[in-house]
Amino acid sequence: MIYKVYGPPGTGKTTKLLGFVKSYTDKGIALDKIGYFAFTRKAAKEAKERIGIEKKKLRYFQTLHSFAFHALGLKEESVMQPYHYEDLGKQLNIRVKFQDKNNDEETHFLTCDNLYYQIIGKAKNKNITVEEEWHTNEYAREDINWDILKHININLEQYKQKNNLIDFNDMIHQFVNKPELCPEFEAVFIDEAQDLSPLQWQMYDLLKTKAKDIYLAGDDDQAIYQWAGADVDRFINEPGEEIFLTQSHRIPVSVQEISKTIINRIQGLRVDKKYLPREEQGEAKAIYNLHNVDLHKGNWLVLARTGTRLKDIMQDLESKGIYYQTKKGKSYGVKLYKAILNYTKWTNGLDLTENESKDIKDYTGDKVWSKDLFWYEIFDKVSLDQKNYIRLMLANKENLNDEARVKLSTIHAAKGGEEDNVVLILDNARKIRQAVQRSVKKRDEEHRVWYVGATRARNNLYLLKAKIERYGYQL
DSSP states (O other): OEEEEEOOTTSOHHHHHHHHHHHHHHTTOOGGGEEEEESSHHHHHHHHHHHTSOGGGOTTEEEHHHHHHHHTTOOGGGBOOHHHHHHHHHHHTOOOOBSOTTHHHHHOOOOBSOHHHHHHHHHHHHTSOHHHHHTSGGGTTSOOOHHHHHHHHHHHHHHHHHTTOBOHHHHHHHHHTOGGGSOOEEEEEESSGGGOOHHHHHHHHHHHTTEEEEEEEEOGGGOOOGGGTOOHHHHHHSOSEEEEOOBOSSOOHHHHHHHHHHHTTOOSSOOOOOOBOOSOOOEEEEESSGGGSOTTSSOEEEEESSHHHHHHHHHHHHHTTOOEEETTEESSOHHHHHHHHHHHHHHTTOOOOHHHHHHHHHHHTTOOOOTTSOHHHHOTTSOHHHHHHHHHHHHHTOOOOSSOSEEEEEHHHHTTOOEEEEEEEOBOOHHHHHHHHHOHHHHHHHHHHHHHHHTTEEEEEEEEOOSSGGGBOOO
16 A cells, blocks of 8 residues: 655654554564665654664664665775765866765765766666756756767766776666565655655665555655756655645744745646644744844754855854854864863953863963963964954854854755744855746746745744845745
């Protein structure tokens, strides 16, 4: 039996799936007869933690790629990593840069900035040839030379063979061609199924022959990986008994109203889902700069369509003395900040513990301390910009906890997350604007991206207008 669980934002889709898992274990079904496959390693890890069962017993709680990896008996060193693509790029004299080298571990989509690599990866995800992908109208305005693309693709395959490497897509290919490696299941659960690529759907088709029950959970409105080859139409069209989750535990009334405006713009295939917001009204309004909100109080998530727009925001936050973090890390080193705090404490006549003194010595070395000197005279290795930033943070009494109050992220990286207050920056990149103009499918995907961004807000949503309004997403 196939079940489809539609979970709009904040309705507890994963909680529902884990409840179904428990119903099977309560009936005495062995855990090695249950497969739970999440879209990312992070999501799989969270599912393991939330279900309340000893982790080592959850053999098949993993991503589809990890499942194939273990079934094939592969080793970590046999899998292509970002540095391998960069190494080949140097050999071919092409620029390759990964914005986030851990991202592939999360989504298994190739996320480097080299368009040739992107086309090759997308072709594999869609289970078509590189030439077929190149012939789509998606690259009509891009300077993509077929001879260069062909050359890179050939060299990539040769590089893998020479170094005994496979990529994430190769794993799936090899697994589906060896169905005997797939165990029998009583029940299989696949979360975020709207983001599966045609290649991953092949793996699902194999699992269907090996499982008595299958649960597909997702939300077509949150399908934001079509750029990498994800097939949301397959999720929508897949037959099964439909289960709709109808109460959001995240979205207040005002945010739901905005999100409805966005998602109703989709022109292509879509499943209409009605869900209730929280009783709280919340607030959703347009702002024209960050001065319109008080980032010194509360918890914030600042979202942008691309990472480039976040760089301006970082500078703005530093000028205000606001401590923040991105996916790459915190805006300032906690250890150095604590050393400065402790030094300031000492110059104000307070005693230091042994550990507090050590924090200072780690940065000052053998330099003689003096209460007549300010911290920025002692910590002379700190740049002028950093000194100014620290001064402002000290004045604001910023607390450098494990988690910064203000987090900056792209919309894609924030999927699955939430925060009390969300600033959604409506600026859009030129390439994205051009792609949207060429394709209705791209336009629909773009609406879904902004829908995901808006629905991260638990209480308040602030829509930061684009610097040049006609270049931004219009609401």
